[in-house]
Amino acid sequence: xxxxxxxxxxxxxxxxxxxxxxxxxxxxxxxxxxxxxxxxxxxxxxxxxxxxxxxxxxxxxxxxxxxxxxxxxxxxxxxxxxxxxxxxxxxxxxxxxxxxxxxxxxxxxxxxxxxxxxxxxxxxxxxxxxxxxxxxxxxxxxxxxxxxxxxxxxxxxxxxxxxxxxxxxxxxxxxxxxxxxxxxxxxxxxxxxxxxxxxxxxxxxxxxxxxxxxxx
Amino acid sequence: xxxxxxxxxxxxxxxxxxxxxxxxxxxxxxxxxxxxxxxxxxxxxxxxxxxxxxxxxxxxxxxxxxxxxxxxxxxxxxxxxxxxxxxxxxxxxxxxxxxxxxxxxxxxxxxxxxxxxxxxxxxxxxxxxxxxxxxxxxxxxxxxxxxxxxxxxxxxxxxxxxxxxxxxxxxxxxxxxxxxxxxxxxxxxxxxxxxxxxxxxxxxxxxxxxxxxxxxxxxxxxxxxxxxxxxxxxxxxxxxxxxxxxxxxxxxxxxxxxxxxxxxxxxxxxxxxxxxxxxxxxxxxxxxxxxxxxxxxxxxxxxxxxxxxxxxxxxxxxxxxxxxxxxxxxxxxxxxxxxxxxxxxxxxxxxxxxxxxxxxxxx
Numbered sequence: 001x002x003x004x005x006x007x008x009x010x011x012x013x014x015x016x017x018x019x020x021x022x023x024x025x026x027x028x029x030x031x032x033x034x035x036x037x038x039x040x041x042x043x044x045x046x047x048x049x050x051x052x053x054x055x056x057x058x059x060x061x062x063x064x065x066x067x068x069x070x071x072x073x074x075x076x077x078x079x080x081x082x083x084x085x086x087x088x089x090x091x092x093x094x095x096x097x098x099x100x101x102x103x104x105x106x107x108x109x110x111x112x113x114x115x116x117x118x119x120x121x122x123x124x125x126x127x128x129x130x131x132x133x134x135x136x137x138x139x140x141x142x143x144x145x146x147x148x149x150x151x152x153x154x155x156x157x158x159x160x161x162x163x164x165x166x167x168x169x170x171x172x173x174x175x176x177x178x179x180x181x182x183x184x185x186x187x188x189x190x191x192x193x194x195x196x197x198x199x200x201x202x203x204x205x206x207x208x209x210x211x212x213x214x215x216x
Numbered sequence: 217x218x219x220x221x222x223x224x225x226x227x228x229x230x231x232x233x234x235x236x237x238x239x240x241x242x243x244x245x246x247x248x249x250x251x252x253x254x255x256x257x258x259x260x261x262x263x264x265x266x267x268x269x270x271x272x273x274x275x276x277x278x279x280x281x282x283x284x285x286x287x288x289x290x291x292x293x294x295x296x297x298x299x300x301x302x303x304x305x306x307x308x309x310x311x312x313x314x315x316x317x318x319x320x321x322x323x324x325x326x327x328x329x330x331x332x333x334x335x336x337x338x339x340x341x342x343x344x345x346x347x348x349x350x351x352x353x354x355x356x357x358x359x360x361x362x363x364x365x366x367x368x369x370x371x372x373x374x375x376x377x378x379x380x381x382x383x384x385x386x387x388x389x390x391x392x393x394x395x396x397x398x399x400x401x402x403x404x405x406x407x408x409x410x411x412x413x414x415x416x417x418x419x420x421x422x423x424x425x426x427x428x429x430x431x432x433x434x435x436x437x438x439x440x441x442x443x444x445x446x447x448x449x450x451x452x453x454x455x456x457x458x459x460x461x462x463x464x465x466x467x468x469x470x471x472x473x474x475x476x477x478x479x480x481x482x483x484x485x486x487x488x489x490x491x492x493x494x495x496x497x498x499x500x501x502x503x504x505x506x507x508x509x510x511x512x513x514x515x516x517x518x519x520x521x522x523x524x525x526x527x528x529x530x531x532x533x534x535x536x537x538x539x540x541x542x543x544x545x546x547x548x549x550x551x552x553x554x555x556x557x558x559x560x561x562x563x564x565x566x567x568x569x570x571x572x573x574x575x576x577x578x579x
Contacts, residue, residue: 111297112301114297115295115301115303118266119290119314120287120290120291120315120318133305134303134304208304208305208347210306210307210349211304211305213347
């Protein structure tokens, strides 16, 4: 009961924290996608495949670094506030995107690329019309897990002044107010579920039907 | 049409192609054959500049290919590879439409072309909206051929296109490919490691070993006059029988000795027609000219009265089969004559055992 009354009494505050949280999430995810895709495309060029594979294994290892470490490092070097929070989240969100995009593009079957080249597709056409659409299921998987990670880590980013729903959790902890803590946690969880559902819908829409057929 | 002059290519220390010169004639089907690693695929890939060559010169229609932008060059040369490399994320229609789209054809023209091509490779129009993963190996191969032909290239490069197909379907694909080639008359360079495929399909065969061109000649010349032991071994012991397979069924089709009737005609009429003309055989065709059965007067013998029989599922020979294949079919069926159909299953005539024997005796 405590929680419900707390929630309604502080509904305005929670909603504005949610707004900030969503803003941080969207900004971080957008940057992560743009930067991550750019890096992946760059390292999967024909003559750079060795670098690509090296970065791939580095990214595999980087996935195990806790978000708090990255956030703490950014705090040391950049300081406090919403901007450092976003920078930290972008860096953390990059990892699954680069990992999946790179491995997705590198695993497009060579005979398909060969056929594309033989038909006279330019390197750019080969990338945008063949490699990326075929790798899209893997790429979307990366974006989806990046989204989940960013939403979760955004709560942690509250410790360096990022704001958002993390404030409720940390302040609730310090003041020993469980209803405050739970309100924050609940809202974040709900947000994560909604975002993941939306992402799943987008995924279904953008991935070619031809790739969603099960082999018979 | 395609002229290779003193082409040399090395990979590291290994010489892949050694001072190779070859003139591929317009409208001919040239087979490259040799053991794996002999340089046949490398040579093929040099023609559309997928592999650069170190020394020598390749010209297409007199123009050195190094003077043409590789992307431009490849759009004008059809390319089919083993396992085809269809794009799984695109429908059959979109796969075929790739090069026309790159060449900025109008949508209407593309649609028309795709329809034509599906017809050519004998795939139903409904295939246009299927995806590669929904097709069988043979169907994919047909789409791959249609895709390579989409922008009406003069030249077609095929790198073991039927290599991954099971033997029975491979024979079918070879047959329909021959019939298609007869219709489109492209300059085709075809890499294979199967000597039977080379003999069956090729106008000319280029035998390559360890990067050297061993023999380049008409198929019959190669069979009758192998240049050396390597070629002899490649051809195998039965090369005299193989020579029979150079004759095509279509050259032995006759148009008399039978009548054709519509499938709506009652048997009594057919019987009367045959008796009037003193002919023993009638083929029944539907409105699309497809063979649906045959009527036959069995030869009267001393013990049996002459019987008039209807056979709804007669043995057939295919127009594109070689004489060898048709002969074995006849022996298998125990028939002295077989109706011949083309790849669209339309009736085209009759072939007689006696004519085949005559041909055998000529050799």
